[in-house]
Amino acid sequence: TAPGYAPSLRSRLPLVAFLLETIFILLFVFFVKIEHNGNAFLSTEFQDIHVMIFMGFGFLATFLLRYGFSGSGFNVLLAAMAIQWAVLMNGFLLPQRHHKREIHISMKSMIEAELCAASALVAMGAVHGKTNPVQYKFIFKISHILISSIMLLHVFGALFGVMVSWVLYREGIEPVHEKEKTDRKTGLFAMFGTLFLWMFWPSFNSAMVRDHKWERGLKLTVIYGTYLSLAVSVVMAMSVSMLTSAKGKMNMVHLQSSTLSGGVAIGVAMTAVHTPWIAMTIGFCASLLSALGFCYMKNHMLFAFECHDTCSVLNVHAVPGILGWFALLFLRLASDESTIAVQFAVYHICVLLITACMSLVMGTATGPTTLIHIWRPQQDRKCFDDQAFWEFPNLVVQK
């Protein structure tokens, strides 16, 4: 391949996609049935989460000036594969899903599949713009373990993605890549994706929450809590963004990331939050930490650890996720009886440690395998550039 062009994926991507789809369809032939006597009681939540995954994540990723087609296009491609893969994996790995060796599709299993896809998309955020779609697919297959809780989703996804990004760090990329830019219009497209995530986050958090007999209205409590936490997040994210800027101006990219941190934190802690003010306080702290992290930690990580985190998933998902984890631990310890509380604390700490270790190990292990030449990584100067992957036959040249 000439140095001017990115390596053609013509012989890679279609082959991989064709192969995977054939395997998926064959596996679906033998194992997957539709649950006929299911009811449609989760269908509005499903629709909301569907919009978040495909519209919200997709357009949030269009903030790069020259990477909008890839941002939204690859998001759809990966999420569509993720869902098929997650239906199969959730069925195979969780024994209680088997019904006489059959996987049954229901609204619940579809929502779980979308949450798995969300986790993979969070991981993708860290390497956004620096890998090609075949590498994406490979990373994503690995990252796609079972997501049984929202905490796991955010923390695992973010740490995994950051580790992969650390391994994939390219010497050739100067700290600030010339193509890693936004303009007025891409800022609005990204704002648009952010708002979709923001608006439907209450459904995202509450979808898997069931009302118990001994705890009525838990679902509604989660909805109101997420809603208020996100409202506080917005205000704090804008304030901190203005406060940390020398000229007293806000930064659209900070805003787009930190407004969502309240939803992440409350999503992890939600089962123990019963009053609105606790939800608002969690949202307050989460967006404060996230916005400060965005201002100071992102560049620090880049220079000190040589880890480039395109969408800053560490600040948007990992930090608020861990904050929410502490909030949950604290709230549970404050409310429960002593013996149960100790049991919960031990279990809870173990889950976080195992998640963190697994994500770090798997991320570090996945990185090198994506570097091998068979996946045809793009050159340094083709990073953050749509033209490596997309035809622009009718593009106005003089613009």
Place this chain on the structure above:
Amino acid sequence: TAPGYAPSLRSRLPLVAFLLETIFILLFVFFVKIEHNGNAFLSTEFQDIHVMIFMGFGFLATFLLRYGFSGSGFNVLLAAMAIQWAVLMNGFLLPQRHHKREIHISMKSMIEAELCAASALVAMGAVHGKTNPVQYKFIFKISHILISSIMLLHVFGALFGVMVSWVLYREGIEPVHEKEKTDRKTGLFAMFGTLFLWMFWPSFNSAMVRDHKWERGLKLTVIYGTYLSLAVSVVMAMSVSMLTSAKGKMNMVHLQSSTLSGGVAIGVAMTAVHTPWIAMTIGFCASLLSALGFCYMKNHMLFAFECHDTCSVLNVHAVPGILGWFALLFLRLASDESTIAVQFAVYHICVLLITACMSLVMGTATGPTTLIHIWRPQQDRKCFDDQAFWEFPNLVVQK
């Protein structure tokens, strides 16, 4: 009119609109009542389809660089008139809708009106950019026959539109019009419309499906089937688009069209699809055919048949629609008893033939009447150009 300007529609469009609205209101006075004891059980499906018609179709049509205002503006205008017209026509033409010479409005009749509007908008896709809104309105009034099934909607709409476009073929337009272009931003706007259609397609297909006693969960089966078929479609559309490109790059316009073909095909065949893998296979084949058709058939039609199909509705709606029709025929023949199967096959083939003939004849007949000078068609060089219809008083000139 000076050659530099498109003919002014000032004396045409307002008159036609004013007249039509007056007639509509008068007809509503005498014939239309609200069904007071209806319930709201279809309201979420209605809302989803409403979003698809006005947001999805509207923004899918903004992909042309200089035709974005017209794409979304005329879409809203036509769909808004289509719905009023369809409420009246469905009431007058279907005798079972009369209740003592009254047409009753219910969620069901509103959804049917939106589906009729969808059919008209599909037909519009073929002549998009080459006709003015008065012609649009005229074409649309003709095309607006009763849509009683989803198959009719796609196949009739697409064939009708293609025939009108064939009749309207302008010698003066060179095969590739200089203004028929996209850029990065309009590609994202169109992606945005595509995603809205894509995400809510399960509601579109399942809205008119009712659960029977003897076939429980049919509605849910349709939802899951459409969902999986669309997921496979996305993957295949991107792969084929990359495979058919010389440089191994994807084409955004292909992607935006072919991802939807799985939804079209499964929408026609859905009543006979009971397992996920059949739905996925139909989506697989539909997007394969549609993407290949987009690459090879669109230009072939332009040069060999002198038929210019702006939004490629033939490949997006007609081809997958007919594929779905074959799938339905095959699945029914395979499952039913012999006598019923033969009856079904005969009926089924007749429906397709009648639909195709009607659409071809009506399309060919509608074309010439739209050409007469009274409708003031725009000149060749004002095709695909917003400035024929929209004021840009504050437009930044130097851009």
Place this chain on the structure above:
Amino acid sequence: TAPGYAPSLRSRLPLVAFLLETIFILLFVFFVKIEHNGNAFLSTEFQDIHVMIFMGFGFLATFLLRYGFSGSGFNVLLAAMAIQWAVLMNGFLLPQRHHKREIHISMKSMIEAELCAASALVAMGAVHGKTNPVQYKFIFKISHILISSIMLLHVFGALFGVMVSWVLYREGIEPVHEKEKTDRKTGLFAMFGTLFLWMFWPSFNSAMVRDHKWERGLKLTVIYGTYLSLAVSVVMAMSVSMLTSAKGKMNMVHLQSSTLSGGVAIGVAMTAVHTPWIAMTIGFCASLLSALGFCYMKNHMLFAFECHDTCSVLNVHAVPGILGWFALLFLRLASDESTIAVQFAVYHICVLLITACMSLVMGTATGPTTLIHIWRPQQDRKCFDDQAFWEFPNLVVQK
């Protein structure tokens, strides 16, 4: 501060936001509880209105070429604060909401809070681009009285905003500010926000409507009425826009405003509208008045009264709102018995007069207080300009 830069808000906005959020959280600690035995029956309406407030109003305000970030960003900031404020104010001011000195959060109170936010955002529309976010917050706190009906929402919000804008009129701004422009792309973004408002307006109007025993199906009647009224509005807005243009071309900004007027008018009159044709006639008249007002009244107000109304809220909200008020009066008088009718008429006229007086007085009183130097208003030449408030570190310079 150098004359070239807008005054930095670094010491103002974060302080105000931090203070307000702390106060909000403290008040929530002592007064606000979640209503645990509430049910989720209004949750779809709530979600629709949520989308309208944050997505619809936000992107409708992006139509200015250089003010897109502020349009959507400040909208989210203000709406997020408005909701928290409205939950508290509605609870404190309405005695029937107190339950033993506690404010209970339910879907109903959340929807009311969103409607209050809508009223504030309507008022903001009049001063859009000419005030900074700290002034916005201040204006908004004042404007935020209790909204108990949709009529109040539109008429109060619009008149209040216009009065504030009249007081804030800057001599330095020439009648047509050089930065008050749109282009093709911002027109599409605004179209996008308009469509979200347009599509979900039926939910907006019907959310607070309850079915009575003596009037079955009132909610559905409102939904169908709003829907048809908006459909007629679209057609008439485009026609009038074309008719009033010298060259027979449509104006995107007229269209974006006047299409919504049908929803405003029917929203005020809806409880008395029982047949589709009345709804359509109201939509017809409202969009006619609104579009004519947009063409002639906006500039007249600017030159004769020195009142600059950026989003033309007078024509979009006040005029159709008052039209709807007359329709309601007329329909009630025509249907009710004489004694009740007179009582209703007196009450009805009083409500409008009180609303108008309060909005005018409060608007005039609010204006001067926002002008004091402590809020740091931007200079004339920084009006309608994002660069006063937003960092563009990575902005492509040569664009």
